[in-house]
Amino acid sequence: MSEFKALVVSEEQGRYVSNVVTRRVEDLPEGEVLIRVKYSSLNFKDALSASGNKGVTRQYPHTPGIDAAGVVESSSVSELKAGDEVIVTGYDLGMNTAGGYGQYIRVPAGWVLKRPDGLTLRESMLLGTAGLTAALCIDKLEQGGMITGQGPILVTGATGGVGSIAVAMLAGLGYEVAAATGKASQADFLKKLGATTIVERSELEAGKEKPLLKERWAGGVDTVGGDILFNVVKSLRYGATVACCGLTAGTGFQGSVLPFILRNVNLMGIDSVEQPLVVKASMWDRLSVQWKTDLSSIEHEVGLDELPQQIETILGGQMVGRVIVNLG
Missing domain, CATH: 3.90.180.10 (Medium-chain alcohol dehydrogenases, catalytic domain)
Incomplete structure (x- = not known):
């Protein structure tokens, strides 16, 4: 042909x-x-x-x-x-x-x-780059010490591709998941994926002028960037990590060093595009077996x-x- x-x-x-x-x-x-x-x-x-x-x-x-x-x-x-x-x-x-x-x-x-043997071609594209990115985020968070039972893990942009897969995967792995969205009508959708708490996007936008916010999250997957990302950083519990993989809320990033030096938190960048093939293969193997999600x-x-x-x-x-x- x-x-x-x-x-x-x-x-x-x-x-x-x-x-x-x-x-x-x-x-x-x-x-x-x-x-x-x-x-x-x-x-x-x-x-x-x-x-x-x-x-x-x-x-x-x-x-x-x-x-x-x-x-x-x-x-x-x-x-x-x-x-x-x-x-x-x-x-x-x-x-x-x-x-x-x-x-x-x-x-x-x-x-x-x-x-991978555990996925059909169709299932692999239901995941696609979004699923690979979500897996890389969760892997990075677990490398940073995230374990179940420590408190809620926040996922921003939770109704999107990376966000919705991250919510489902984290819930399936036993984490308590807080899903942040600007689409209030999708609360039931997110709860069916496994989210236990729905967070309004406006709530995450408040307090951007403050150097620190109340400790709240035991970890985070951020798909939006901008002021929301730094508000998540300012709200992490002591020693917690947020993985950053998106920019739909903007590429700007303004904040202070205080969360990093007073709360020992971590901000980790995630790129799924240029990862070595061996790293991608490892993530796809996990997505097809122990992290396989409906x-x-x-x-x-x-x-x-x-x-x-x-x-x-x-x-x-x-x-x-x-x-x-x-x-x-």
């Missing part, structure tokens, strides 16, 4: 427009592994790429999709053979390399992981034709849970 369907974003008269078009395999970038994509997922970075954000994607026309799961069609390396089921997340996929919103991708072998309640499956509307939804801050893209 030399032709396939792909979502392509083009610049037209100063606007960025998405259309499903026919592409040729021969036009894909160079790489050792050609993969027939079965599933992808929708992430905030994909929406930024689709809307012309030059910090994510420099040249258009372009096919976004930072996640892909599928079957090896051909390979020039011995480690990967035709018929192998594989996962690709991050690196340059969907940024400046044609991504998972096409039925075929061609990528370097160093980006490709064989599917996420059926947060999924919404769409085809390529429905993606543009879903992209508008996530850009508008209205996305809840995870969108799986079926390229079958």
Whole structure:
């Protein structure tokens, strides 16, 4: 098969427009592994790429999709053979390399992981970069000494992809979870995922002018950044850690050193894009076995034709849970 369907974003008269078009395999970038994509997922970075954000994607026309799961069609390396089921997340996929919103991708072998036995291709994309990021956050928190029974673990942006998976995973691991959101209507959704407390976003925005706030959280997964992140830092219990992985509330970060030197707290950065493949493999193994979580309640499956509307939804801050893209 030399032709396939792909979502392509083009610049037209100063606007960025998405259309499903026919592409040729021969036009894909160079790489050792050609993969027939079965599933992808929708992430905030994909929406930024689709809307012309030059910090994510420099040249258009372009096919976004930072996640892909599928079957090896051909390979020039011995480690990967035709018929192998594989996962690709991050690196340059969907940024400046044609991504998972096409039925075929061609990528370097160093980006490709064989599917863990405990996950189907579809389940791997229900997780995708969001699940990998949540796992990296929890791993970092546990390295920092977080254990169950110490108190509530706060998750900000809890209805989004990373947030909702983090809530479900933490609850499944036995942690007490406080879910922060600006969507009060989604309280029942978050409680079904395992949250024991719902925190209004406005509550986390209060007191940004103060150097310290009342000790409250035994740990945190922050997906939003900005003033909310530093208010979380100022509210950590002595010795606790927050893992930072998002910026939807802004990239600015202003605060004082007092929480760090008076309460011995930790702020840990999380990047899921350029992690060495061996680290990603370790996280995927955990996600497929001891950290495997039922996420059926947060999924919404769409085809390529429905993606543009879903992209508008996530850009508008209205996305809840995870969108799986079926390229079958």
